[in-house]
Amino acid sequence: MAVSLVDLVKHGYSGDDVPDDDLLRACVHCGMCLPTCPTYRLTGQEASSPRGRLWLMKSVADGRLDLLDPEFDEQMYQCLNCRACEAVCPSGVHYGPLVEAARSQLEQHRPRPLWQRVRRRAGLNFPFSRVSRMRAMVNGLRLYQRVGLSAALRKTGVLRLVRLETLEAMLPPIQEAPLVSGKESWNPPLVEDRIDLFNGCVMSTVFSNVNRATGRVLAHNNVATAVPATQQCCGALHVHSGMMDEARKLARINIDAFAGDGVSPIIVTAAGCGAALKEYGFLLKDDPNYADRAARFSGRVQDVTEYLAARDLVPPTHDVRATVTYQEPCHLAHAQRIIAQPRKLLAQVPGLEITEMKESSLCCGSAGIYNIIRKRMADDLGDRKAENVVATRADCVVTANPGCHMQLRTSLKRNGSEMPVRHIVEILDEAYGGPVVGSKATNA
Amino acid sequence: MDRQQLLEELERIVGHDGIRHRPVDLLVYEYDGSVDGAVDTAAPTAVVLPRSTDQVSAIVKLAKRADLPVVARGAGTGLSGGAVAQRGGIIVSLTRMDRVLDVNLLDRTALVEPGVINLELSDGVRDQGLFFAPDPSSQKACTIGGNVAENSGGPHCLKYGVTTNHILGLEIVLPNGEVIWTRTAQDGYGGLDLTAAVVGSEGMFGIVTKALVKLTPIPAATTVMLAAFGSLDDASRAVTSIIAAGNLPASLEMMDNLTIQAVEPAYHAGYPMDAAAVLLIESDGHPVEVAESVEEIEALCREAGATSLRSADTAAERDLLWKGRKMALAAMGRLAPNYYLHDTVVPRSRLPETLETVEAIARHHKLQIANVFHAGDGNLHPLMLFDRRKPGDVERILEASHDLIHECVRVGGMLSGEHGIGTEKRGYMTLVFSESDLRAMAGLKEAFDPDQRFNPEKVIPTGYMCGEVKQLHLQAMQQQHGIVPV
Amino acid sequence: MPMSIHDTTNAHELATGVFADEVVAVESGSRLADFLREATAANHSVIPFGGRRSLATGNPTEPARFGLDLTGLTGILSYEPADLTLSVRAGTTLADIQRALGEGGQELPIDVPFPDVTTIGGLVATGFVGPRRLRSGSLRDLLIGCEFVRGDGLLAKAGGMVVKNVSGFEIPRFLHGSWGALAVLTSVNLKVTPMARADGTLLAAFDDVGLAIDAAHRLIAAEPSIEACVVTSDRDGVRVSARSVGRAGAVAASLDSFAQCLGSEVARLEVEESRAFWRELVNQYAEDNSKTVLALGARPRDIRALATRIGDVTAGDESAIQVSPGFGSLRIMTPTDGEDLATGIVALAAADGANYVLESASPALRSSLPTWGAEPEGIEVMRSVKRQFDPGGILNLGRLPV
Ligand SMILES: Cc1cc2nc3c(=O)[nH]c(=O)nc-3n(C[C@H](O)[C@H](O)[C@H](O)COP(=O)(O)OP(=O)(O)OC[C@H]3O[C@@H](n4cnc5c(N)ncnc54)[C@H](O)[C@@H]3O)c2cc1C
Ligand SMILES: Cc1cc2nc3c(=O)[nH]c(=O)nc-3n(C[C@H](O)[C@H](O)[C@H](O)COP(=O)(O)OP(=O)(O)OC[C@H]3O[C@@H](n4cnc5c(N)ncnc54)[C@H](O)[C@@H]3O)c2cc1C
Ligand code: SF4
Numbered sequence A: 001m002a003v004s005l006v007d008l009v010k011h012g013y014s015g016d017d018v019p020d021d022d023l024l025r026a027c028v029h030c031g032m033c034l035p036t037c038p039t040y041r042l043t044g045q046e047a048s049s050p051r052g053r054l055w056l057m058k059s060v061a062d063g064r065l066d067l068l069d070p071e072f073d074e075q076m077y078q079c080l081n082c083r084a085c086e087a088v089c090p091s092g093v094h095y096g097p098l099v100e101a102a103r104s105q106l107e108q109h110r111p112r113p114l115w116q117r118v119r120r121r122a123g124l125n126f127p128f129s130r131v132s133r134m135r136a137m138v139n140g141l142r143l144y145q146r147v148g149l150s151a152a153l154r155k156t157g158v159l160r161l162v163r164l165e166t167l168e169a170m171l172p173p174i175q176e177a178p179l180v181s182g183k184e185s186w187n188p189p190l191v192e193d194r195i196d197l198f199n200g201c202v203m204s205t206v207f208s209n210v211n212r213a214t215g216r217v218l219a220h221n222n223v224a225t226a227v228p229a230t231q232q233c234c235g236a237l238h239v240h241s242g243m244m245d246e247a248r249k250l251a252r253i254n255i256d257a258f259a260g261d262g263v264s265p266i267i268v269t270a271a272g273c274g275a276a277l278k279e280y281g282f283l284l285k286d287d288p289n290y291a292d293r294a295a296r297f298s299g300r301v302q303d304v305t306e307y308l309a310a311r312d313l314v315p316p317t318h319d320v321r322a323t324v325t326y327q328e329p330c331h332l333a334h335a336q337r338i339i340a341q342p343r344k345l346l347a348q349v350p351g352l353e354i355t356e357m358k359e360s361s362l363c364c365g366s367a368g369i370y371n372i373i374r375k376r377m378a379d380d381l382g383d384r385k386a387e388n389v390v391a392t393r394a395d396c397v398v399t400a401n402p403g404c405h406m407q408l409r410t411s412l413k414r415n416g417s418e419m420p421v422r423h424i425v426e427i428l429d430e431a432y433g434g435p436v437v438g439s440k441a442t443n444a
Numbered sequence B: 001m002d003r004q005q006l007l008e009e010l011e012r013i014v015g016h017d018g019i020r021h022r023p024v025d026l027l028v029y030e031y032d033g034s035v036d037g038a039v040d041t042a043a044p045t046a047v048v049l050p051r052s053t054d055q056v057s058a059i060v061k062l063a064k065r066a067d068l069p070v071v072a073r074g075a076g077t078g079l080s081g082g083a084v085a086q087r088g089g090i091i092v093s094l095t096r097m098d099r100v101l102d103v104n105l106l107d108r109t110a111l112v113e114p115g116v117i118n119l120e121l122s123d124g125v126r127d128q129g130l131f132f133a134p135d136p137s138s139q140k141a142c143t144i145g146g147n148v149a150e151n152s153g154g155p156h157c158l159k160y161g162v163t164t165n166h167i168l169g170l171e172i173v174l175p176n177g178e179v180i181w182t183r184t185a186q187d188g189y190g191g192l193d194l195t196a197a198v199v200g201s202e203g204m205f206g207i208v209t210k211a212l213v214k215l216t217p218i219p220a221a222t223t224v225m226l227a228a229f230g231s232l233d234d235a236s237r238a239v240t241s242i243i244a245a246g247n248l249p250a251s252l253e254m255m256d257n258l259t260i261q262a263v264e265p266a267y268h269a270g271y272p273m274d275a276a277a278v279l280l281i282e283s284d285g286h287p288v289e290v291a292e293s294v295e296e297i298e299a300l301c302r303e304a305g306a307t308s309l310r311s312a313d314t315a316a317e318r319d320l321l322w323k324g325r326k327m328a329l330a331a332m333g334r335l336a337p338n339y340y341l342h343d344t345v346v347p348r349s350r351l352p353e354t355l356e357t358v359e360a361i362a363r364h365h366k367l368q369i370a371n372v373f374h375a376g377d378g379n380l381h382p383l384m385l386f387d388r389r390k391p392g393d394v395e396r397i398l399e400a401s402h403d404l405i406h407e408c409v410r411v412g413g414m415l416s417g418e419h420g421i422g423t424e425k426r427g428y429m430t431l432v433f434s435e436s437d438l439r440a441m442a443g444l445k446e447a448f449d450p451d452q453r454f455n456p457e458k459v460i461p462t463g464y465m466c467g468e469v470k471q472l473h474l475q476a477m478q479q480q481h482g483i484v485p486v
Numbered sequence C: 001m002p003m004s005i006h007d008t009t010n011a012h013e014l015a016t017g018v019f020a021d022e023v024v025a026v027e028s029g030s031r032l033a034d035f036l037r038e039a040t041a042a043n044h045s046v047i048p049f050g051g052r053r054s055l056a057t058g059n060p061t062e063p064a065r066f067g068l069d070l071t072g073l074t075g076i077l078s079y080e081p082a083d084l085t086l087s088v089r090a091g092t093t094l095a096d097i098q099r100a101l102g103e104g105g106q107e108l109p110i111d112v113p114f115p116d117v118t119t120i121g122g123l124v125a126t127g128f129v130g131p132r133r134l135r136s137g138s139l140r141d142l143l144i145g146c147e148f149v150r151g152d153g154l155l156a157k158a159g160g161m162v163v164k165n166v167s168g169f170e171i172p173r174f175l176h177g178s179w180g181a182l183a184v185l186t187s188v189n190l191k192v193t194p195m196a197r198a199d200g201t202l203l204a205a206f207d208d209v210g211l212a213i214d215a216a217h218r219l220i221a222a223e224p225s226i227e228a229c230v231v232t233s234d235r236d237g238v239r240v241s242a243r244s245v246g247r248a249g250a251v252a253a254s255l256d257s258f259a260q261c262l263g264s265e266v267a268r269l270e271v272e273e274s275r276a277f278w279r280e281l282v283n284q285y286a287e288d289n290s291k292t293v294l295a296l297g298a299r300p301r302d303i304r305a306l307a308t309r310i311g312d313v314t315a316g317d318e319s320a321i322q323v324s325p326g327f328g329s330l331r332i333m334t335p336t337d338g339e340d341l342a343t344g345i346v347a348l349a350a351a352d353g354a355n356y357v358l359e360s361a362s363p364a365l366r367s368s369l370p371t372w373g374a375e376p377e378g379i380e381v382m383r384s385v386k387r388q389f390d391p392g393g394i395l396n397l398g399r400l401p402v
């Protein structure tokens, strides 16, 4: 008894970003990716697995399933795009680009209710499309965090409009003023290499302390850091949501912003941004003006851990007496296959003990804006992660991505743990003596 | 019972969240890990995801009332169409029953639910110095329930035996909904060894809801050797002489050049790209035993013409060498869009000639065949590469399969060493079994499942192919395996 | 009809208390098929037998119409040392099999009582388990195929001559331990192993069974490649016997670490001595049929408590106990009828959730104590298998609760 949906199929793929047929057919449905998929682990159902999602995409391509079937939409967006499946697939199926193309198809063809569109624009496009807007928002948040206006503000319902109440609940105490691109740089006395720092919208605002720590750690390693001025958001969240045109717009701006000498490494402190920047080449492959430049740009991008681990670290000077456990950000471990480097760096910190958690590479539920738009599933994943983290009895959990950072923090809190969450660079910074000893930023 | 009523009653058993029934939901349950074209896809009537034995039992009783087939499903990595609901009916997906309920160190046993993933069981007890010995290459994904149903093997089964040697008892739901614990023949037990019957029964006798499995102590020392050879023949002669000299390695695996081409660029395991074949030989046991046997095996490999030899003693090096081997099958997507593999077993002394036969078949049908297999047990895995979209490819695969199976049977071989018969090899059963043999098997099925409710249209063939001319045989293949020219 | 080898006027006592009106012998599978088909049609009960060592186990209440002598069904059908496989007819004795394999430098890794008369068919049918199950497994793990005739006369085969095989259902392993109640085996195919180059056993003495079992558990946990480990309590006192097989260097090193772990060494047996010791150990329980032998199975974690309590009950008498703590097997032999003793032990075992089989006992005890212990779970399925295989219900009445 074959399923015959054929009669019902009205919409197929068309227009831009059609999922590549050869990529789709590379899947031999062996199922080896299933256990690595967080949504499959939680639900146990085939549709929520990479293989199931690929089969659905193929079914649309074969005209057996309507593009606008609600379940198709559900599955394409229930996916965290964490790319764990891609990292383990023996046949090398490029899952990421496929699901992004499918989402782009949905964005193009699906008439969303007006309120949803407004909210998505407001919630995603508004703050993330311009760093300055983000900065203003975060400054506001920082202010009210400090003066304790949270309750009052929440009551007004302003935050609800853009689902910022979830965002707000996730924010850690914001420690420092935003790092404005172009305004600071680090120049050690001895310069062996020069890098351009990708500032990022969340990193430069909520986690500006991490970006500054990066400047210091690099300086200790005789690397000069510049923060090119006109850079913008990487566009990762737009790609994940199928908003390809917006993503391409941002990509072009960044390529121009980093044109500079055209060779120095572009260093990223957020795994999610890094993964997106490394794919500019793919994103703009059909843009005659930018295709080559995009590919070259992507070739320069390195995660800060990738870059540091490849150099011989100048031996850190200060003991960090703590036991830490490392949570692998999906976009580092799966999308960029950076697994050994962070661990290698941590192992070089004097006094530090590292203890591995169970399921270190299983998504924590953050995945871009996933924890904002799919709170339940994200919470379940967060709980599972918190349990594994707490079980290590570490003093601190270390990660390398702002989304994971916030998700870990809220999940641990929800599960009654006060364990601090830190970016790996913060640990390194401490091992070099922290802000007091480090080379100061100079105002550019 | 009409569909609506069925769905309502199922929902009452497993809850709203435990049932899938819209056409789009069923679409993703129409396949398993079997190769495209070798097994027909078929959609079930509904899928349920129970969380307890009681729920499974209630589902089965309901299916009996509704007179619907029931098909158990684990991870769906099976390679013979076992988890595909050929006649529709209810798929019982055991993925939500995935707890390890108890591990006992004195007993060296684990009590697990069927959805536990094979490798995760081993990983969970490794700190206690134990592991679950059956290690199918799919162990990262496949479930204990599926392993039990298929009696799965793996590289280490050469020394440690297959799944059936590691199952001490099973809680099963019978086709009438009754729940029983099966026991295993042992001292002090006066009853039939129902466990022996259920393991390998491909979900046709009972649905496994719990398994009491044996855990094996991790050996004190382990060494993996990689031996490269200039010809397939040299490598297979090395296998025969290692075994004949009285060595029983933990595993003895062979990969040919085509496989190395698929795997090495992806995993950088360190297999020489120019070798015609490599052997992966693992020795384990007492450190003194291992050291001596490694020396002896190296000498035998050299005698057989090994061009290079390397051994790995650290866990990291060993894992890397193994990774390439374990991923080989699933990495074939890198060489060709489709592959079709057989799983025949031959007596190990017939390996050299059988490999020659495989080469001859490949030449004759102008096919690329990659060989990656459990050489120590004589369990072949010839992977025939093709592209469904190219006219003529499918027919060539079909004819080559026919020749291959006949040749293996001719030298005393069997149809399947570990992947099971399912729907895929059902049509070939009459090649190795007589009508009486099949009647005896059917009798056992009848005893468990008189209504043929569990996993119908598997294993036991409906028609007979013995003595039929090749043409008729091909027609039957086309009908049964759905391999039809595009 | 097969040749009748005994006269038909008097009932034959096949074993203590087991009778048949007539004894027949068959020499081929197809003749056997004819015979059983006719016996089913005529509703004639049949007791197949090999070495008759275990024929008294079970409760055949009345004489069978036929005793079916399988000891003529002998010979090796195929043996290819390079394949490490053997196909042999069911009436072949274990001694003959080991002799043939020995010429190829190979063996079946089991030690059985009275190998000169015990047949491979009988061993498979009774589900023989020996101490080497700890590492090498039991016959169940070595079986790769068989030919058999069902009670209704259907001659069939299953499995094959390859060491790994999932083509069709696992009938061979299922018939293991079925006591000839479903089918008569005519040949079996087995996986064989290279004969270990060296063999060694360490004997250690202990003050009581509980301590010895604790020590055995520790030893088994510490030594992943230990071949067998048995605790015995008999007139020689309480002992742990630990065996190692393999290359000479490894065996010598293992015995050293056994001695260290056990903290005692009474004797160290090498190669032939060691092999003889294990043969003797199983023989000990088969000395004469007048003794009561109970086999108990329990979880390894429970075996210490069970053995200790049994030790308390039997203290001072001539009983002997043999325990394999690694897989929870316990065999106890009491000298006389010892009906009360046996009943007491059975009650102890039941309290611990252990089951028993009364392997050898006087007819009186056999009629008072059910041979097969508690009714097993799944008895309905077992009975329906029996109906499929032996619809006339002619095979081995009283053996197994089916
Ligand atoms: C890349 C790859 C490599 C593989 N390598 C090996 C290998 O080395 N060795 C090997 O033996 N196999 C191998 N396989 C085949 C497959 O992985 C095994 O057969 C595995 O045991 C199937 O487990 P599963 O959980 O995926 O079962 P499924 O595919 O879901 O089901 C398989 C069969 O088991 C039945 N079943 C599942 N669960 C239950 C249950 N709880 N109770 C009763 N019946 C049940 C189903 O009805 C079906 O008949 C490989 C497969 C792939 C894709
Ligand atoms: C004192 C004593 C101690 C023992 N110790 C142990 C022990 O430590 N461990 C253990 O596991 N066992 C033990 N046994 C049992 C042992 O397994 C048997 O001695 C042996 O298996 C019987 O072989 P046989 O050829 O003498 O069979 P028989 O005694 O002739 O027959 C035994 C049963 O098998 C059936 N049978 C025989 N041949 C066939 C055939 N070809 N096909 C189908 N059915 C057949 C018979 O019908 C009968 O039901 C012991 C037995 C005795 C008497
Ligand atoms: S995506 Fe890769 S791992 Fe997953 S089923 Fe497809 S081929 Fe297998």
Ligand code: SF4
Residues within 6 Å of the ligand: A036, A037, A038, A039, A040, A048, A049, A050, A053, A078, A079, A080, A081, A082, A083, A084, A085, A086, A095
């Ligand atoms: S990207 Fe992550 S969530 Fe999406 S299918 Fe792959 S593993 Fe699952």
